[in-house]
Amino acid sequence: MNFKELSIQCRTYRRFSQKPVDPAILQELMENVRIVSSAMNGQVLRYVLVKDPALVKKLQPAIHWAAALPKELGTPKEGEQPTAFILVCKEGRGNPWDDIDAGIAVRNIALNACAYGIGSAILGAVEWNRVKDILSVPENWNPRLLMALGYPSCESHIVDVPESGSIKYFLDENKNYCVPKRALKDICLVK
Ligand SMILES: Cc1cc2nc3c(=O)[nH]c(=O)nc-3n(C[C@H](O)[C@H](O)[C@H](O)COP(=O)(O)O)c2cc1C
Known part of the structure; x- marks a missing residue:
């Protein structure tokens, strides 16, 4: 896929097949996001890679999907839900640029995943307290975005x-x- 094709293909996906994403690919996504540009090279972002199926399942109800659509159409049903997540947090108070860093990070993950045929969704309408609790996120890591991942079924x-x-x-x-x-x-x- 050239970059134009990748840019067209790299959309938000909200329904997925249940084939798990290869852990080696998930590892690569994390290695590549580790080295993205960061304001002042501050690197205030922290991540939680969620691949354990039990935790992946527990996170699903904390997400609000597709505000533009009726819930029955926009929310993935069982058998359509993402199979992995990456939680993007900022550590402590962050810095004035941390949301821009977060944007760069999630786009990097999305493009990297798309190059392997893996779909993603950047999610901001998420019940963060539930997520923090389910994943036992360190107290001073403040969740900002959640990336849903999986092979698209739409x-x-x-x-x-x-x-x-x-x-x-x-x-x-x-x-x-x-x-x-x-x-x-x-x-x-x-x-
Ligand atoms: C910062 C951000 C937050 C988003 N939050 C949600 C969300 O909570 N739920 C959801 O279903 N989609 C969410 N989206 C996906 C957008 O709805 C999607 O990007 C938009 O509809 C355009 O579709 P496209 O990504 O395929 O171009 C979010 C996207 C961004 C960039």
Whole structure:
């Protein structure tokens, strides 16, 4: 896959086959995110890689999926749920740039996973206290984002923004995701 293909393919996935992700790939994701750019090289992010099936199962109810869709369509059912997670935390009070570091980190993980055909979802609407409790996260690690991972069992396609201007993602007749993206001319000035 070249970078353009990877950028098109690297979408949010919310339904997964139950084939586990190879632990060696999960390890690689962590090795590669370890060395991403970080403001002031501060490296305030901390991670919890969750691959134990019992813990993966326990985390599922703490996630709020797909705010744009009715719950029965957007929330993965049993047999469709992600098979691994990476929790991204900031240690202590962090620094003024830590959310930007977190964004860089999750995108790195998502692209790296996608290169192996593994789908992901960056999740912010998560009940962090439940997650901290389930995973026994150290007290001074503050969860910021959760990455869901697994082999996708649905597709996701980029579509043009319709006449109405709505940027709400939706499901097509095959329950595949359609994600409207604004045209470049509408978001980028060239000088
Ligand atoms: C910071 C951030 C937080 C997100 N939180 C959630 C979430 O809590 N639940 C969810 O289902 N999707 C979440 N998403 C996924 C977005 O809904 C998704 O990126 C958007 O619909 C565009 O789809 P795409 O990633 O395929 O381009 C989040 C994405 C980002 C970048």
